[in-house]
Amino acid sequence: MSHSLNDSKPIFIQIKERIEDQIVNDQLKAHEQIPSTTQLVTFYKINHLTVAKGINLLVDAGIIYKKRGVGMFVAEGAKEMLMEQRKEGFVDQYMLPMLQEAEKLGISQEELTKIMEHLKGRDKQ
Template identity: 40%
Template sequence: MIEMVAWYSMQFQFNSSEPIYRQVAEQIEDAIAAGGFEEGQQIPSTTEISKEFHINPATVLKGMNIVVAKNLIEKRRGLGMFVTNGAHQRIVSEKKNLFFENFVVSLVKEARSLDISESELLELIKRGYDK
């Protein structure tokens, strides 16, 4: 049995509008990004995750297949699921791109609407880092 240490903080929102299988995929990705699972390391099986968190195994598998499709984990026949080489960096890059799209673009748009110059905005960001 795989050690469940990386899953200690995993939480599912069963009342959320986000489907559980997507939450499973996000939790696996977050565990890889945080270093809970290293490249080449085996992750818990569908059965282990479903038993631990009382989730239907088909739902867990659907979430895992999303992560497989992103080439972050791979199935090794008869052995289980393993984190692929480069998975951590791919996740971090994706998260940086999402940060840019979801926060930076709107921040710059709002700054422009308030007539905040680029240099003023950079100064405000520096102040934020100092806090």
């Protein structure tokens, strides 16, 4: 986990997203305990309430669950839920604007496919 947080978005959202990333990347699996609020406060050197706010968003979304007196754990199916949310977000944030711009520029679906294949191949080099 990186110690650095930035000003691009609220800190509690960044905490939430860092935990989500760990779930998506299989660093945290279903029923595994996540770092405690105290550990996160110490690690990031931020306010306890800020961490709690980020964690509570994950609890409310059903991504993690509380075991009273024990801690917070990754919910069954959390990775799948997050992957589905991210796919939907990817389409809305990237694909739709790209397709709209491609249409304005007169780029065909075939041309887009070739461009994507070229770019994907470039990553492997």
